[in-house]
Amino acid sequence: MLQNLARGSIAALLAALAALPVHGAPLKVGFVYVSPIGEAGWTYQHDLGRRAMQQALGDQAEVTVVEAVAEGPDSERVMRDLAAQGHGLVFATSFGYLEPALRVAAQFPEVKFEHAGGYKTAPNLNTYNARYYEARYLAGLLAGKTSKGGIAGYVAGFPVPEVIQGINAFAIGMREANPQAQVKVLWLNSWFDPAREREAALTLIHQGADVLTNHSGSPAVAQTAQEQGVKLVAYQSDMRRFAPQAQLTAIVHQWGGYYTRAARAVIAGTWKPQPVWGGLKDGFITLAPYGADVPKDVVALVEAKRRAIVEGSFKPFGKLSDAQIAAMDSFVPGVSGAVPK
Structure with missing residues (x-):
């Protein structure tokens, strides 16, 4: 009996030792993206964060990237494969990855998962997000001060709270500048569909919008604004290379610092x-440089509001x-359109 107990203790000890990380071995980190990395947009900004993390960690991290992974069963399969291949940390960077990530996390308790927006x-499994609505308010204020017709067009992905927050904050800012302003919304029911993003942008322009913004993953809205001669408040990335004359500013996502801290932990x-729900003061989001044609007094107003948000006043x-x-699941006054149920 004592011999059996001893054998059992040795087996448990060996199993525990096997589970310990090898000294000096790099942490294997996986990133799962909902769209191609491309040159700008949601996934591009997450990949910039990944690159910053790799640069900061050097040979402490070994990174795998899987792009263009659909939400649902595909994402679950990809995350399960990453976990089975020995990745100790997996970043799931799309809202619809949450339930799949939870299922895989339950199967691989030794693997750490970070989900964006969950x-x-x-x-x-941890969640992280940005208070995009803080910068959306500033974008609306800027749009309200520069729009001649008082109508903004908003190309939106899915009607989840994060998107509704952005639409409402934009409308609040725009109507602070112009109480009669209207924000017209068109839903894509997709995060990344360049052709439909362009079609929605054109429809909004035909409905009178002279400034566009979006919550979608490609540069299509920016390119359409440039082509059609309307103004743009870009989202996710600085879109100046796609809309050099159209862009007023851009709400830029910055993930490098957070990804580095999570991996180091x-x-x-x-x-x-x-x-984690970080905002302007945490550096999760920022505003790109203002367009040359934005009046100085408007820049001063927006910057004063930005400082007030950072300071908490x-x-x-x-x-x-x-x-x-x-x-949040409903629109504030000034938003034209409905939240799909």
Whole structure:
């Protein structure tokens, strides 16, 4: 009996030792992207963050990238493969990856997962997001001050709270500058579909919009604004190379710092599932340089509001709590269109 106990203890010890990371071995990190990396947009910004992380960590990290992975079963298969291949950290960078990531995380408890924009966690799955609505308010204020007709066109992906927050914040900012302003919304029900993004942008221009913005993943809206001679507040990436005359500014996503901190925490053994919702003050988002034709007094106004948000003296949604903002499911006055149910 004692011999059997000893054998059992040795087996348990060997199993525990086998699970420990090899000293000096790099952390294998996987990134799963919903669209091609391309030259700009949602996935491009996440990949810039990945590159910054790799540069910061050097040979401490070994990275695998899988792009153009559809939400649903495909993403679950890809994440399961990454976990089975020994990746210790997986970044799932699209909203619809949440449930698949939760299922894979339950199967691989030793692997850490980071999900962009999610609202559920697990012992080995964390969520991270940006307060895009802070910069969306500033974008709306800028649009309201520069639009001649007072109509903005908004090309939107899916009607999830993050997108609704952005539309509402944009409308609040625009109507602060022009109380009669209207924001017209067209839904794509897709995150990345350049042809339909262009079609939606053209439709909005035909409906009177003289400034465009979007929550979609390609440069199509920026290119359409440039071609059609209307103004643009770009989203995700600085789109000046696609819309040099049209762009007023851009809401730029910055993930490098967060990705580096998360990977270092896994390497150090200090990683914990602590949801993160960072904003302008955290460097998760920023505004690109203003277009040369934006009046100086408008730049000064927008910058003053930006500083107030960073300092905490102004909040685009006033006294609403984070829980209320996170559950936002209806439009504020000034938005033309409906939230699909």
